[in-house]
Amino acid sequence: MSSNLNEIDRTNIIAFEVSKASLTVRSLPDDQQVTIPNTAQAIKRQLKAACKDRRPFVDCEASGGYERSVLECCVELGLPVHRAHGTRTRNFAKYLGLSAKTDAVDARMLALFAAKSDDLRLWQPPSKETVELRGLRRRRDDLAQMIRKEQNRLEHPHIKTVERSLKRHVRIMANEVKELDAQIAKLVTSTPEFRRKSDLLTSVVGVGPKTAAACLAYVPELGSLTKGQAAAIVGLAPHAQDSGTLKGHRRISGGRREVRASLYMAALSTLRYDPMMQSFARRLRARGKPAKVAITAIMRKLIVIMNAVLKTGEPARGAVS
Template sequence: MPFVVCEASGGYERHVLQSCVDLELPVHRAHGTRTRNFAKYPGLSAKTDQVDARMLALFAAKSEDLRLWQPPGTETAELRGLRRRRDGLAQMIRKEQNRLEHPQIRAVERSLKRHIRALTKDMNELDEQTGKLISSTPGFRSKSDLLKSVVGVGSETAAACLAYVPELGSLAKGKAAAIVGLAPHAQDSGTLKGHRRISGGRRDVRSTLYMAALSTLRYDPMMQSCARRLRERGKPAKVATTALMRKLIVIMNAGLKTGEPARRPVPTDDY
């Protein structure tokens, strides 16, 4: 049976993916960074449609255990669309707020404030629609309740996880961290022990996990103890926060897998 591989291209690949599913053809959506790094091995430095097609064919032949693309459910696709638009608006608001620090011209300041108000209104409406979708979908509602039983995890983090990591709860412990780009990669050579770094993964959910980690650091004694030990070992604050983000996604994955809510105090600023 033919096996189809296409690169992720900002959403333009979705028609190819859906057509393959309709035709019952196995298809893999390859990350652009992986395929371009692979292209360096056979020396395919040029980039044309013909070269890309040859490179993807070689990539499929040489790679093992390529994960087949599965279309998201209707509710998941809707939730992801709402959340992606909401996050895009939040990013625009942050940019406009940064510009507001040095407007220089009064008319520009009024324009920025007017735009921020409009964007904030749209974002709040999307949050409301997202909340209604989660509460009206039994599967989402039960998963959201389990996620929010973790210290520091609130509606925002739960919605982001449901939208961007729908397979959460069915992943192995290490895979849960790796899929969102929170698994540290070794940088060793001989006797040299380099700094571990995170890379790749689903960036859309990481910013939300960062805010949740700050909340859990404030209210969860276990997480406070973990961060304190890391700091005592000389780790920077950013490394400690990343470690808490990694623990959070592992805890949430385990909670969804077992179906058991976490025991926790109720913090006042869940994110």
């Protein structure tokens, strides 16, 4: 199966609007629509029927994991498939003037999105090690977020029983986080590809094993991206807000927010230990940029540098481009 979108015939498109129990399927160019169960058997039957004349290009929405059967069936049948991000498809729907949101409307919109978009990334199945690492890291991050919430509750006066309960809960979850960190470190060390990439990533000043593990789990594409793609995929690409003579503030949005928390801590560490980053931050502040903008700019540089070291296979030399 080709990984180049330009080499794929997109005159025959199958789009899946995904829900837990069912799939609304829209096909182009015949513009036919059916609803089928969200089961591997029903999906394969639908895809095989669509393959009678020529191979279809498949588009399905990301829906909290309920799209997994569609993706796996496409890989098994050797069909190119794109997993569409919800924000992009809703913006596309607005462009089409589709204010209503139903399964039928969304299925047709997804089919048109697949036909008209030129920068779609084909879905590639992750390795079983990546799936395991992502699961461990996500659970670890969920617990860390719960710990912060419980600690925030401790800042306000409580009756002693409630306070003891909160502290006990924080202590239990903190131990769980330590155990998960140990499992993550063991998995990275025991997987040659993870270990090689982690060594390269941690050669960047400020990037530690935990940030490296977050990138390996949540951004497995890192190392195959351009500078702009690397910044955009984690939501650190600044978007212009200009109109006529008005020059608005650039803003970041979207992307994989799970990585940004790790990059924020890495940026603080980099700012402390890397003289070149310190100089870069001072130049930004001298131009009137707020401290948060300077930190965001360092986060953006970090992800670009991390992408570069994985692409070249060479450890970082500490240069700020």
